[in-house]
Amino acid sequence: MIEALTFDLDDTFWDNRPVMARVEQRHYEWLDARIGHAGDFPLEEYQRRRAELARRYPLRRGDFTWLRRESLYTMLLDFGLGAERARHWTDSTIEEMLRLRHEVEIYHEVPGLLEALREQGLGLAAITNGNADIHRLGLAEHFDIIIPAGEWLAPKPDARCFLAALAYLGVGAPHRAMHVGDSWREDVLPAHHLGMPVAWIDARNERHDCPPHVHRLDHVRELPALLARLDRQ
Numbered sequence: 001m002i003e004a005l006t007f008d009l010d011d012t013f014w015d016n017r018p019v020m021a022r023v024e025q026r027h028y029e030w031l032d033a034r035i036g037h038a039g040d041f042p043l044e045e046y047q048r049r050r051a052e053l054a055r056r057y058p059l060r061r062g063d064f065t066w067l068r069r070e071s072l073y074t075m076l077l078d079f080g081l082g083a084e085r086a087r088h089w090t091d092s093t094i095e096e097m098l099r100l101r102h103e104v105e106i107y108h109e110v111p112g113l114l115e116a117l118r119e120q121g122l123g124l125a126a127i128t129n130g131n132a133d134i135h136r137l138g139l140a141e142h143f144d145i146i147i148p149a150g151e152w153l154a155p156k157p158d159a160r161c162f163l164a165a166l167a168y169l170g171v172g173a174p175h176r177a178m179h180v181g182d183s184w185r186e187d188v189l190p191a192h193h194l195g196m197p198v199a200w201i202d203a204r205n206e207r208h209d210c211p212p213h214v215h216r217l218d219h220v221r222e223l224p225a226l227l228a229r230l231d232r233q
């Protein structure tokens with residue numbers, strides 16, 4: 001008997017690939033249009049600095065906003081801006097990045113689906129490694145708890161973000177909560193290893209062989225039918 005569900009966000013509730021492609025290009029171009037730094041510091045240099053920072057501070061590897069902010073700031077100092085201007089342009093570029101980050105098209109079935117699950121008395125948690133803020137997306141009201149696992153320094157596949165959700169929701173045992181997510185490595189495997197059933201949204205059509213209690217779906221809209229089927233078993 002399922003008592004609760006934990007949900008991934010990116011590529012589970014919306015297609016995140018076009019979103020991130022836009023974010024990456026456009027906030028950098030936005031800054032370049034204002035201060036003309038990209039000739040000296042092309043996008044690849046910004047990406048290289050973020051990767052290096054994530055290696056140097058492995059606990060913060062999942063805190064993507066922090067990685068961008070710190071990399072931008074030191075890069076703008078190296079570009080020759082004083083501390084105050086570097087801080088100003090970093091802050092406004094991050095603001096622009098977050099604005100673009102939230103230009104997502106939530107699948108139209110999602111709000112109704114979450115509402116129906118709540119009406120059935122199920123506990124609902126969101127666990128994300130990304131920096132999408134579901135308050136900003138208007139979905140927060142559907143959840144009992146929202147765990148930004150990257151910012152909490154325990155990004156999936158770390159088991160602690162799943163355990164925190166189960167504890168908060170008061171779930172008696174992991175097999176009574178289903179995790180729903182698209183990533184084989186960050187969603188399916190860790191939840192499965194904890195003993196949670198999993199609805200795997202195979203958004204990239206990877207078609208791994210699913211172990212027992214891992215259910216492959218093409219789209220999150222298929223979740224209610226899966227839950228009804230499991231209920232009947």
Ligand SMILES: [Mg+2]
Pocket residue numbers: 008009010011012181182183
């Ligand atoms: Mg995802």
